[in-house]
Amino acid sequence: MGWASFVPFMQCKHGIVSMNHTLEGTLEIDGARISFDGGKGYLEKDWGRSFPRAYVWMHSNHFADEAISFTLVLARLSWLGLPLTGLGAALWYNDRVYTLATFTGARITRLQYNANQVRLTIEDKRMELAIEAIQGSAWPLRSPVQGAMKGRITESLTSTLHLTAHEKTKGGKRLFLDETGRNAGLEIQDPAHELAYALAR
Numbered sequence: 001m002g003w004a005s006f007v008p009f010m011q012c013k014h015g016i017v018s019m020n021h022t023l024e025g026t027l028e029i030d031g032a033r034i035s036f037d038g039g040k041g042y043l044e045k046d047w048g049r050s051f052p053r054a055y056v057w058m059h060s061n062h063f064a065d066e067a068i069s070f071t072l073v074l075a076r077l078s079w080l081g082l083p084l085t086g087l088g089a090a091l092w093y094n095d096r097v098y099t100l101a102t103f104t105g106a107r108i109t110r111l112q113y114n115a116n117q118v119r120l121t122i123e124d125k126r127m128e129l130a131i132e133a134i135q136g137s138a139w140p141l142r143s144p145v146q147g148a149m150k151g152r153i154t155e156s157l158t159s160t161l162h163l164t165a166h167e168k169t170k171g172g173k174r175l176f177l178d179e180t181g182r183n184a185g186l187e188i189q190d191p192a193h194e195l196a197y198a199l200a201r
Contacts, residue, residue: 012052012077017043019092020061020069042069049147052077054190056118058133060161060181061092068093068179070163072131074108074120076194085198089122091129091165093177098165100124111199113188128173132162135186159186 023039040061052075061069072089087108091098100106100122109128110121116135121128136158143151161184165177190196 012046012048012050012075014073014075014088015045016071016090017045019071019090019097020067040066042071044071048144050145051143051151051153051189053083054192054194055187056113056190056195057187058118058131058159058161058184060159060184062183063179063181065093065179067095068177068181070161070181074111074195076190076198083194083198085195087122089129091163091177093165098127098129100127100129108199111196113190113196115188118186118188126168128166128168130164133159133184133186135159135188136184138186153187153189156186157183159184161186 019042021041021043023036023041025036027034027036042059042061044059055073055075057073059069059071063069069092070090072087074087075085077084077086086102087100087106088102089100089106091100104124106122106124108120109123110119110130112119116138118131118133121130123129135156138154138156141153141155142149143153145151161181163177163179163181164175166173167176
């Protein structure tokens with residue numbers, strides 16, 4: 001969130017703890033033991049009284065290149081009664097984190113979405129990143145509304161993310177990433193299309 005993480009009275013704040021790490025341990029369900037040894041993990045945190053009014057969230061670290069991890073959140077927040085739209089995306093590739101966010105000057109140049117698919121393009125001075133996210137099976141979860149877990153969201157952990165990244169050079173654009181991530185998390189919560197309206201203005 002950059003400087004926005006220090007702004008008081010935000011309805012929700014978001015932070016990334018780990019983009020990509022290994023797992024070790026087991027989980028027992030009805031007597032059956034499931035091993036997570038050798039698996040891959042991702043950790044983030046959200047805190048506040050309510051989830052954003054409208055948002056898109058996605059993440060995957062299951063690419064053919066195991067060193068790749070990607071996460072993005074685009075949200076329409078309310079701060080002291082004022083609507084704010086914020087973007088935060090992070091691509092971990094070749095031991096480097098590429099950050100494209102509102103606080104870095106990145107902007108969305110294309111956004112198309114419906115209940116189970118998102119297409120968007122993000123640009124800054126250095127690069128252009130195109131994402132196509134397709135939702136898999138989704139399940140309802142509880143979410144906070146004014147401090148009480150009485151809201152409902154829908155989340156999928158079987159989605160796919162296709163990333164295409166170009167580096168901007170003096171001679172044009174150079175493709176440096178074209179990968180598809182599986183086992184992706186995806187949430188699309190914007191029944192009134194607030195995000196599209198805000199970005200079109």
